[in-house]
Amino acid sequence: MLRMVVLRLLAMIPLVFLVATGVFFLGQLSDVDPAENIVGPNATEEQVAAVRAELGLDRPALEQYADWLSGAVRGDLGESLYTKADVTTSLTQALPITLSLTFGGLLVGLALGVPSGIWSALRAGRAGDRAVSLLATVGQAVPGFWLGLLLIIAFAIRLPWFPAVGYVPPGESLTGWLHCLVLPSVSLGLIAAAAISRQTRSSMIGVLQQEYVRTALSKGLSKRRVVVKHALKNAAVPVVTVVSFQVTTLLGGSIVIERLFAMPGLGALAINAVVRRDPDVIQGIVVLTVIVIVLVNVLLDLSYAWLNPKVRSL
Amino acid sequence: MSEVKVPAAAVSGRSGSRLLSRLVQQRATLFWAAVVLLVVLAALLSPLLSPHDPLKGNIREGLLGPSADHWLGTDKLGRDVLSRLLYGARVALLAGLEAVGIAALIGIPLGLLVGYLGGWPDRIAMRIVEGVMSVPFLVLAIALISVLGPGLTKSMAVVGVVYAMTLLRLTRGQALAAREELYVDGVRVAGAGDRRILFRHILPNITPPLIVQVTLMIAGAIIAEATLSFLGLGVQAGQASWGSMLSDAQASIRESFFLALPPGLAILLTVLAFNQVGDGLRDLFAREAKGGSLGVNPVHHESGSGQPPPPGLVAADPLLRVRDLTVSFPQPGAGRVTVVQGVSLDVAKGEILGLVGESGSGKSVTAMSLLGLVPDPGRVAASAVELDGRELTGLSFEELRKVRGGAIGVVFQEPIASLNPAYTVGDQVAEVLREHEGLSRAQARARVVELFEQVHIPEPDKRIRDYPHQFSGGMAQRVMIAMALACRPRLLVADEPTTALDVTVQGQVLDLLLELRAETGMSILLITHDLGVVADVADRVAVMYAGQIVEGGPTEDVFRRPAHPYTEGLLASLPRNVRRAGRLPSIPGVVPPPSAWPVGCHFADRCPYARPQCLETPVELSARGDDRATRCVRAGELTLAGVGDVPAAGEPLPPAAGRPVVKADPPLISTRIEKRP
Numbered sequence: 001m002l003r004m005v006v007l008r009l010l011a012m013i014p015l016v017f018l019v020a021t022g023v024f025f026l027g028q029l030s031d032v033d034p035a036e037n038i039v040g041p042n043a044t045e046e047q048v049a050a051v052r053a054e055l056g057l058d059r060p061a062l063e064q065y066a067d068w069l070s071g072a073v074r075g076d077l078g079e080s081l082y083t084k085a086d087v088t089t090s091l092t093q094a095l096p097i098t099l100s101l102t103f104g105g106l107l108v109g110l111a112l113g114v115p116s117g118i119w120s121a122l123r124a125g126r127a128g129d130r131a132v133s134l135l136a137t138v139g140q141a142v143p144g145f146w147l148g149l150l151l152i153i154a155f156a157i158r159l160p161w162f163p164a165v166g167y168v169p170p171g172e173s174l175t176g177w178l179h180c181l182v183l184p185s186v187s188l189g190l191i192a193a194a195a196i197s198r199q200t201r202s203s204m205i206g207v208l209q210q211e212y213v214r215t216a217l218s219k220g221l222s223k224r225r226v227v228v229k230h231a232l233k234n235a236a237v238p239v240v241t242v243v244s245f246q247v248t249t250l251l252g253g254s255i256v257i258e259r260l261f262a263m264p265g266l267g268a269l270a271i272n273a274v275v276r277r278d279p280d281v282i283q284g285i286v287v288l289t290v291i292v293i294v295l296v297n298v299l300l301d302l303s304y305a306w307l308n309p310k311v312r313s314l
Numbered sequence: 315m316s317e318v319k320v321p322a323a324a325v326s327g328r329s330g331s332r333l334l335s336r337l338v339q340q341r342a343t344l345f346w347a348a349v350v351l352l353v354v355l356a357a358l359l360s361p362l363l364s365p366h367d368p369l370k371g372n373i374r375e376g377l378l379g380p381s382a383d384h385w386l387g388t389d390k391l392g393r394d395v396l397s398r399l400l401y402g403a404r405v406a407l408l409a410g411l412e413a414v415g416i417a418a419l420i421g422i423p424l425g426l427l428v429g430y431l432g433g434w435p436d437r438i439a440m441r442i443v444e445g446v447m448s449v450p451f452l453v454l455a456i457a458l459i460s461v462l463g464p465g466l467t468k469s470m471a472v473v474g475v476v477y478a479m480t481l482l483r484l485t486r487g488q489a490l491a492a493r494e495e496l497y498v499d500g501v502r503v504a505g506a507g508d509r510r511i512l513f514r515h516i517l518p519n520i521t522p523p524l525i526v527q528v529t530l531m532i533a534g535a536i537i538a539e540a541t542l543s544f545l546g547l548g549v550q551a552g553q554a555s556w557g558s559m560l561s562d563a564q565a566s567i568r569e570s571f572f573l574a575l576p577p578g579l580a581i582l583l584t585v586l587a588f589n590q591v592g593d594g595l596r597d598l599f600a601r602e603a604k605g606g607s608l609g610v611n612p613v614h615h616e617s618g619s620g621q622p623p624p625p626g627l628v629a630a631d632p633l634l635r636v637r638d639l640t641v642s643f644p645q646p647g648a649g650r651v652t653v654v655q656g657v658s659l660d661v662a663k664g665e666i667l668g669l670v671g672e673s674g675s676g677k678s679v680t681a682m683s684l685l686g687l688v689p690d691p692g693r694v695a696a697s698a699v700e701l702d703g704r705e706l707t708g709l710s711f712e713e714l715r716k717v718r719g720g721a722i723g724v725v726f727q728e729p730i731a732s733l734n735p736a737y738t739v740g741d742q743v744a745e746v747l748r749e750h751e752g753l754s755r756a757q758a759r760a761r762v763v764e765l766f767e768q769v770h771i772p773e774p775d776k777r778i779r780d781y782p783h784q785f786s787g788g789m790a791q792r793v794m795i796a797m798a799l800a801c802r803p804r805l806l807v808a809d810e811p812t813t814a815l816d817v818t819v820q821g822q823v824l825d826l827l828l829e830l831r832a833e834t835g836m837s838i839l840l841i842t843h844d845l846g847v848v849a850d851v852a853d854r855v856a857v858m859y860a861g862q863i864v865e866g867g868p869t870e871d872v873f874r875r876p877a878h879p880y881t882e883g884l885l886a887s888l889p890r891n892v893r894r895a896g897r898l899p900s901i902p903g904v905v906p907p908p909s910a911w912p913v914g915c916h917f918a919d920r921c922p923y924a925r926p927q928c929l930e931t932p933v934e935l936s937a938r939g940d941d942r943a944t945r946c947v948r949a950g951e952l953t954l955a956g957v958g959d960v961p962a963a964g965e966p967l968p969p970a971a972g973r974p975v976v977k978a979d980p981p982l983i984s985t986r987i988e989k990r991p
Contacts, residue, residue, distance in 0.1 A: 157571070210731070221749055274547065285457075289449060289450055
């Protein structure tokens, strides 16, 4: 088990390297010149060249890459061309906000998706099932930021229960932190819930037809026990797979939601960096998200082993 | 598995017309396709339909509500919302087409290529795809947009490149599969001609999933466009896009919430329509198996004929008494079909009753219905199901729970599939004890070890910690038997307990059942299609054919002198008789599906002795002697061949009526090859 985790973590290194290298050299192909952005539209060619030299952007691409890489392995991801802020510091400040949203969304998605999927599977084909399936289908078609906008209108403006925008760090006020996370987590999570619910329903339906479910019933167990103990654990494997896709989607989706709720997470950092092309910041964000996603997937692999004893004995 | 196969509605004709007729049945898909068409029309005709210029407005007419002039009101800059919405449809669809077009142009040819080439190009391509797909879609899009710079065309090109990865993977998988198939078929892949064969193999396979995927991708691309435009990375400021409209709506959210509704609903409806069409197409190409819910059905009480069944099916002091058991399933277009018709039988205390028949005869459904375990849409009714004098009909699921696993234990056909792969076998057996006898964890564990010893599982205290996949079929069946015996049941229902096992193991399991019957005095209802098994262990036998009991009586008598032509046919197909006769005289044909059962004798169309009168009226079970029953109109006149009546090699079967019977008394056939000491 430990060996698997270590192997997975080692396998992450080439992936991160590949992605970082790809992003770096793609950036070199860009015709957007940060130096032009910095000096402004009325600057002369000489002024732009001077800025370019000052930023080190005139060096050969390989040299810049080697410079970035040698810093990156030491944890120094460079600095923003515009704000001069240290990228590693900016990321460590922004990441907790994005992660709070991602996991808030995941929590909402699981809390709604799994029970509704089970409920739906148990009455497959009947009215209740059709209602849940319809909701899930609609849920998958809703753009998250629109849902967030509607939630702001309903629960921040009409009914002033939650803040419309802003972020309160948990260190400052734990209740304030939870409070400000509710609306963004729900806007992210409802869509994840739709996908999780659909998957839970379909794998539950498959498992309920398995012979061991009939065996469990033949033992005189209660329906609840048959469903919760015997069926759910077996139905969970494909659900976990969908959850791992959802983590990726949520992490991306939180970029938009952060923008909507004006939270200073990775999203705000990313959008500013993209508009004016701030290579180190973009690179840092991409590398960080890949690392987070690989870590989440290692965790999910561990849960596969718990759910499926056959994996364990391999 | 239950043997009930409700036949699907007859589908005939070529696959094309079948797809078309299915499509017509899918009203919902047609409806959503019409919605897609409407959106397309709105986009195409937006310059004609729009009442105002989408880009110009009078700022003094900002934030007006809906009116005759502005059906959906105006935004903060006084621009007409309806016009912007119509032009937004154009942006959304163009963006969708651009992204998906790029994805298809890159992904499909590359996928075919690497799938066709295999080897290192394939490995490199798949590594890149993996890398790209491990980054969240939006993060990747943003990183690439930072390279290309913002702008709708560039942004959607980026989305297309990301989508291309999905199409590449899908196409490559299909290409690989087709290639493998061709190698297996011995078609050598070399030269242009063979390459054409390859692509002709791949394209039909890949087209349906690709159409589905592309439809869903358009939906995804429309959301992506809206998202990027909302973030300011898509359309230029001021331009009409559903995403930028939502961004404007957010800016004036405190003054007017209405602005958030039209663009959001437009996105929702368009994306929903594309998704529904995609799902509908998927169902069209591959229908998802329906079903689900727990297979539980109580036995309803219904008064029966009141006539006692003939001898041969009754016992003097029955443990189990079943009268007029009927099981029916709904069938599309045909009301209900009855798969078990008026089954009445007794199982005496300590007796082993063999319930025999081919698959489709209804024997397993009969056994499962006693426990309320008939799959869901089925309906079970009986005038009486008594266990040790206690009436089970009319009991609810909860009331039957005490019986299941308590007074009645069950063993199924596929031991490994019948055990839950996610829990240890010890846990699964202990669960019955904890449920019914309220034992503590430690007590239950000790009792499980005892039970494992009783069913002869070596090293029981170790094996209880193993998972089902670590057991052989025979050992897993011993676990199932231990589980069924845990609460010392009065009746053991064994549904084809040896069918899935090796011949050597079959004998061992049967010996175990006999041994346990002797130890505990329980009765066994043994369901099997294998007359050899019945001959080995059953005291009495009931033969089922097409939902009815056709013969019953003591095993030895029935085997030596069958009273129903079906039983004769079954006996004639026994391997031992076959060996003597030198050929395999099996009954021609198969059990017809329940909807095709005739009014008269169900067996008539396969019966060598059938006469016109057999088909006229329902045939009742009648007594034969004082311990036999048969359901045959010609029972009195026929003399049928049993075990021992085997003709010399080359002599024709079936025997004619009145043929002299060999009086020799050979031992009954046995399937057991090896006996445990």
